[in-house]
Amino acid sequence: MLLETANLNAGYGFLHILRDVSLKVDEGEFVCLIGPNGAGKSTTLRTIAGLIRPYDGRVSFRGQPINGLAGHRITQLGVSYISEAMNLFTNMTVHENLMMGAYTIRDKAFLRNQLDFVYSLFPRLEERRNQLSGTMSGGERKMLAIARGLMSNPKMVLVDEPSFGLSPLMTKAVFEALDLLNRERGLTILVVEQNVTLTLAATNRGYVIENGRIVLEGPSPALAADEYVRRVFLGI
Amino acid sequence: MIHWFKGFFAWLRTAAGVSVSAAVLLAAFAAIDRGPYVLVNTVVMGGMLGLVAMGLAIILGVLNIPSFVHGEFFMIGGLAAYYVITPIKDYLFENPSPFLAVVGPVLAIGAATLAGALAGALAELLVFRELRRRNRDNWVMNCFLLTVGLNVILINGHQLLFGADFKGIVSYWEGRPIELFDVAVSMDRLLAFLISVSIVVGFWLFMKYTRTGRAIRAVAQDETGATMVGIPLGWIMTLTMALGCGLAAVAGGSLLFMYPSYPTVGMEATYMAWFVVILVGLGRVLGALVGGFMVALLKIVTLEYVGSGWDFVVPSALIILVLIFKPSGIFGSEVRGVLDQ
Incomplete structure (x- = not known):
C-alpha cells in the first residue's frame, strides 16, 4: 500500500471536519475523492500533505507513519500536493x-x-x-x-480541484494530462473534484465523502452507476 | 533605442519616477548651492540607512514581523564592534603594526555582523517561533507588541550590563582624509560606503542566484507554496531573521565612529528604517536601498537649510503625505504578505 490513512480526525482549531477518514491508495492507482462543498475533501489532502496537523489517526506512506511531519518533509519523501x-x-x-x-x-x-x-x-x-x-x-x-x-x-501527487476556475475545454486537457501521467509514467494520483461525471470517467477507483465521513467507496464505473451517487451528485 | 526612451519617460511619470527625479534635482541643487560635501554625506549615510532598511524590509516580507526592535540590532552591532576594536587599539598603541591596523577594523565589523545575526536568530528561535507554534491569530499585531517589548528589554539590558555612557571611537582607520571633489572624506566614511556597496551587491547576488536565496524569495511570496515544494520554513525564517538583523548590525558596526554605542542609539535607526520602508512600500527590498538614499538626502538637506532639530520633522511630514496619497509606497507594492495573514 503506497498511502494509507486510518481513522484520521482533523480540522481547523475547534472546527472538527474529518471524522475517522480511512482510505487506501495503491501504487499506480488513479483514485478520486468526491463529495459536496464543505465535505472535507480539501482538508483530507491538506492533512496528508502535512499542512494541517491531524487531531489523531494515522497517515502512512510506504508503510512509514508521516502524520505530524512538517509539510516540507512530506514533499521530500515523494508526495507532491497541488x-x-x-x-x-x-x-x-x-x-x-x-x-x-x-x-x-x-x-x-x-x-x-x-x-x-x-x-x-x-x-x-x-x-x-x-x-x-x-x-x-x-x-x-x-x-x-x-x-x-x-x-x-514525486511518487504520488495529491491534486486539489483541477477543474476549479477552468473552462470545460481546459478541464478536459488537464484531466488528459493527469491520465497520461498515470498510464505512461505510473504516477499514483489522488484527485479531489466537484465535477463528478468527468472524474469518475477518468479514474480507476473512488471514495465519496460527506460531512467529513467516507460514505461509499468502490471502482469508479460502479460509483457512476450507483443509485445514491446518481441521485445526489449527478441529479439523475 | 526609441523604445527605451519611451519606457524611460513612462517611468518618469510614475510615483517612483517623480520622487527619484525630484530627489536627484534636490541633490544637484544642494550640491551646487552649498558644496559637494552634501552629496558625500548623503551617499555615506544613505548606503548605511539602505542596509538597515533592507534588513527591516526582508524581515517584514518573509516573516511578516513589523519589527520595532530593528534599531537595537544596530546598537548590538556597535557594541560588539566597540568591544573588539578597543583592545586592538590599546594593543596597537603599545606595539604599532600596520597589518593589525588594517585587519583590526575588519575584525570589529565582522564581529558586529556576527553578533547581530546571532542575536536575530536567537530572537526568532526564542520569541517568534514560539508564538508561531502556539497561535497565528492577529499575528502582525502580536508581533508588533513583542518587538516593542524586546526593544525595552534590549535597551535596558544594555544599560544594566554595559552602562549608559557613550562607548565610541574617534576613528577606525588612521591616515589622512582623501580629497574627493574638493571635499575631505575621512577613510572611515569612504570605507563605510565601500562596505555598504559590497554588501548590497553580495546580497543581491545571493537572493537572485543561490538556491537558498531563491527559497527566501519563495517564502516571502507564498508560504504554503514554499512548504509544498519542500522548503523548510523554520530554517528559512531563522536564516532571514539572522540576515536582516545582521544587515542592521553591520551598519551599527561600520558607523561606530559617528554613532557611539549607548542604550538608545538604535531608536533613530528604527525610525529612519521605518521611514524608508513606508516610503518605498512594504516588502520592497531593493527599493529600500533607493529609499535609504532619498531619506538620507532629505535629512541632510533639512539639517543644511532648516537647521538641526528639524531633521526628524521633515521626513515624518513626508511619511504622512505618503500615507495619505500613496499608501502602497512610491514603488507601489501590493502589500502582500503583511495583510494576508
Whole structure:
C-alpha cells in the first residue's frame, strides 16, 4: 500500500471536519475523492500533505507513519500536493517557479531531465518560460501548478480541484494530462473534484465523502452507476 | 533605442519616477548651492540607512514581523564592534603594526555582523517561533507588541550590563582624509560606503542566484507554496531573521565612529528604517536601498537649510503625505504578505 490513512480526525482549531477518514491508495492507482462543498475533501489532502496537523489517526506512506511531519518533509519523501489555490510564486517567472518546484533535487542533470519532461508535457509553458506567473491566464497557471508539483519527481501527487476556475475545454486537457501521467509514467494520483461525471470517467477507483465521513467507496464505473451517487451528485 | 526612451519617460511619470527625479534635482541643487560635501554625506549615510532598511524590509516580507526592535540590532552591532576594536587599539598603541591596523577594523565589523545575526536568530528561535507554534491569530499585531517589548528589554539590558555612557571611537582607520571633489572624506566614511556597496551587491547576488536565496524569495511570496515544494520554513525564517538583523548590525558596526554605542542609539535607526520602508512600500527590498538614499538626502538637506532639530520633522511630514496619497509606497507594492495573514 503506497498511502494509507486510518481513522484520521482533523480540522481547523475547534472546527472538527474529518471524522475517522480511512482510505487506501495503491501504487499506480488513479483514485478520486468526491463529495459536496464543505465535505472535507480539501482538508483530507491538506492533512496528508502535512499542512494541517491531524487531531489523531494515522497517515502512512510506504508503510512509514508521516502524520505530524512538517509539510516540507512530506514533499521530500515523494508526495507532491497541488493545491486548489495553486500557491504559485507570482513574482517569479514560469522557469523560476519550476526551479523552485525542484528545490529538493540537487542533481543538475536529473533536474534538466525533469524540466524537459514537464515542458514536453505542457509545451505552452515553454513558450511562456520568462513570463511572470502572476500575469498568466487561469489555465496556464493551473498547468504551471501541476508542472511545478511534478518537478520534484514525486511518487504520488495529491491534486486539489483541477477543474476549479477552468473552462470545460481546459478541464478536459488537464484531466488528459493527469491520465497520461498515470498510464505512461505510473504516477499514483489522488484527485479531489466537484465535477463528478468527468472524474469518475477518468479514474480507476473512488471514495465519496460527506460531512467529513467516507460514505461509499468502490471502482469508479460502479460509483457512476450507483443509485445514491446518481441521485445526489449527478441529479439523475 | 526609441523604445527605451519611451519606457524611460513612462517611468518618469510614475510615483517612483517623480520622487527619484525630484530627489536627484534636490541633490544637484544642494550640491551646487552649498558644496559637494552634501552629496558625500548623503551617499555615506544613505548606503548605511539602505542596509538597515533592507534588513527591516526582508524581515517584514518573509516573516511578516513589523519589527520595532530593528534599531537595537544596530546598537548590538556597535557594541560588539566597540568591544573588539578597543583592545586592538590599546594593543596597537603599545606595539604599532600596520597589518593589525588594517585587519583590526575588519575584525570589529565582522564581529558586529556576527553578533547581530546571532542575536536575530536567537530572537526568532526564542520569541517568534514560539508564538508561531502556539497561535497565528492577529499575528502582525502580536508581533508588533513583542518587538516593542524586546526593544525595552534590549535597551535596558544594555544599560544594566554595559552602562549608559557613550562607548565610541574617534576613528577606525588612521591616515589622512582623501580629497574627493574638493571635499575631505575621512577613510572611515569612504570605507563605510565601500562596505555598504559590497554588501548590497553580495546580497543581491545571493537572493537572485543561490538556491537558498531563491527559497527566501519563495517564502516571502507564498508560504504554503514554499512548504509544498519542500522548503523548510523554520530554517528559512531563522536564516532571514539572522540576515536582516545582521544587515542592521553591520551598519551599527561600520558607523561606530559617528554613532557611539549607548542604550538608545538604535531608536533613530528604527525610525529612519521605518521611514524608508513606508516610503518605498512594504516588502520592497531593493527599493529600500533607493529609499535609504532619498531619506538620507532629505535629512541632510533639512539639517543644511532648516537647521538641526528639524531633521526628524521633515521626513515624518513626508511619511504622512505618503500615507495619505500613496499608501502602497512610491514603488507601489501590493502589500502582500503583511495583510494576508
